[in-house]
Amino acid sequence: MDAEKSKTEVTVDDILRLLGPFGRFNILNYVLILFPVLLSGIYSSVYNFEALDLTYRCATECDDPAANYTVPHDENGVPAKCLRYAPANISLTNDTCSPHMFDNTTEIECDSYIYFEDHSIVKEFNLGCQDWKRTLVGTVHNAGFFISIPLVGLISDRYGRRMALVFAIVSSGIFGVIRAFSINYEMFIVLEFLEPALGGGVYTACFVLALELVGPKGRVFVSLLFNTMFILGGVTVTLLSWWLQSWRYLLLVIYTPAIFLLFYLFMLTESFRWLFSKGRYEEGLNVLKKCEKINNVVIPKDHYDQVEKHAIMQRDTRKFEAKEINRSTFKQVLMSGMIWRRLMTCSFLWTSSTLVYYGLSINAMELSGNTYLNYIVVIIIEAPANICKLIFLDRFGRKRVIATAFVLTGVILVNYGFLPGGGNWSTVFYLGGKFFITLAYNSLYIFAAEVFPTNYRTTLLAICSTIGRIGSAVAPQTPLLARYYESLPTLVFGVMAAMSGFLVLTLPETNNQKLPDSLKEAQDLDRRERDDKIDNSTNKS
Structure with a gap:
């Protein structure tokens, strides 16, 4: 009897197989979801170009950049970026650009620089020969994910996959745009942390929503799509940086579109699986029926009734298991x-x-x-x-x-x-x-x-x-x-x-x-x- 029942029992995955993984409804949602994934790929690489090292040399008493006697050179004839020759202790004329005005036996650290490029924060905030400040940008950026990973998970489970996605991507846009107007290094580095701390979960939020909207046969393909879009994001930000040659313009171009994705609250479909888990069965079934209509597929009406019953049973089971697990999880993990x-x-x-x-x-x-x-x-x-x-x-x-x-x-x-x-x-x-x-x-x-x-x-x-x-x-x-x-x-x-x-x-x-x-x-x-x-x-x- 139980075996016969299990054969005829209809689950959500059964309905998704009938709806198909690549109908018009699915493609529309994939397009909407994949755009934030592209932006996520862009944002994950942008710090490399914000803090890109530049060509510069010490600023000395001699303004002539061709005067090689002002700085030491390596064995290949490349001038040092961070060292210069000390001024000679003589004062004969007002001429400050002669070889005898520099002591080539004494090297000292530079205290100011002449920059030959201006497309990164190195010139804007005068970071010449302070490589630790450049590399700190990437470290601070990636440290933000320590906050965003649990934060987006919390929002996703409590308020929905769609809300988590919109919160993350709009947060990225807001803090990214503000960062473009940074007036000093300290302001820049704080915003460099806040952007991924609140918006770094974009990829995860998109991935969860996409997987929950598609059946088992479409999951591998969705995974490949996500990886491809993420790669395209990295290529896109590289080409934009190469073209714009300005870190401020780059940030404005890539982060402004994210703010407008606030409209996803009205355009994007919520996960019916999340709606079921929250007991909002009618809303979840409406999502499936909308998919049925757009994909032009006919689903037997009794399938929806069985899916609702199955969802209720699963939710009750999870509640019971959660109580049992919460009593013993910590002890079992430790043991x-x-x-x-x-x-x-x-x-x-x-x-x-x-x-x-x-x-x-x-x-x-x-x-x-x-x-x-x-x-x-x-x-x-x-x-x-x-x-x-x-x-x-x-x-x-x-x-x-x-x-x-x-x-x-x-x-x-x-x-x-x-x-x-x-x-x-x-x-x-x-x-x-x-x-x-x-x-x-x-x-x-x-x-x-x-x-x-x-x-x-x-x-x-x-x-x-x-x-x-x-x-x-x-x-x-x-x-x-x-x-x-x-x-x-x-x-x-x-x-x-x-x-x-x-x-x-x-x-x-x-x-x-x-x-x-x-x-x-x-x-x-x-x-x-x-x-x-x-x-x-x-x-x-």
Whole structure:
């Protein structure tokens, strides 16, 4: 009897299959949602161009820039940016631009500069030879995500996916536009933090809403669309920066459209799944019926009645489980060594991934050649990596693909450190490192979600993601390592990636496995893997 009932029971996913993943209703909502994703990709890279280093030299008593005797030069004849020769202790004439007026045996630090470019805050706020202030911009920007990740999750669960999306994107627009009018470095750096702190959850809010509006067959395609739009965002901000050559105009151009997305409150469809979870069944069913009408599909009326009953039962079940879980979750997490091991492992993998992923993008701007082209190429290499992720994960398994990608990243980047700079091979190795870390990083999202039990999954993933932001916050500082050894940043990235590759092997394989719904099922994953290893070794012997 129960088996017969389960066969005829209709769920939301059944209705979504009938509605189809690519009807007019879906496409309209995808277009609306993907625009904020594009903006999110733009905002995640803009700090690289706001604080771009410029060409400048010391301002000395001699105004002639061709006077090489005023500053020391390196072995390649490049003049120092931060040192000058001390004025000679003589006063014969009013002539201040003669070789004998400078003591080339004594070098002193510059106290003022002559800038030959003006497209970043370096000139605006006189940051010459204060690289720590430049790199602090990226660190402060990424630190804002420590606030935005839990904040957007809270708004999304309490007030709806649509409200979370609009709040995040409009906040980004407001603080971004205000930042364009910064009058000093202190004002700029505060706004650089507030913008991602309140608006950094745009991508997450969009992703959740898109997945909840589409059926199972459309989720992989939606994921690929999101990755593609994010990459296009990075390319767009690079081209705009190259064209405008003004950080203030750049901020006004990219952040102003976000403010107008306030109208999404009236244009965008709310998630019917969220409406069901809040007991607003009639509103949720109206969303499905609207989709039916626009897609020109006919759904049997009794399907909606069954879906409403199913949603009510699920909500009651979740309420009961929540009470039971809240009594024991903290104790179970503290008592489970397996949970702690997976949490620490995934947190390290996340930190390593963000450090290497963002670090390679940022350090690409320090490479020889055109800064803008370097950054575009390093971003575009992510596209084939995302396609490979979709192909390889199901075919070869999560663990094997991620471990291989991490190890190859490590091997490539360590070897890159011993190649002569500026050559074709060094470029190939650098792009190879970015390709494989992108494959590992994006695959980690899926893998980490599958190793944790359902009752703890959201909380533990949020912890991993938040701790992982340490890597992205540290990444902007890594170009400073090149002062001590030119290839030190990539060597650090390579070692971290290689360590992560071996650490992945301590986690269980989750490919083609049922998602663990409880602590016991999560432990069974480990047990099955150990049994499989024993069986394989026995068969070989």
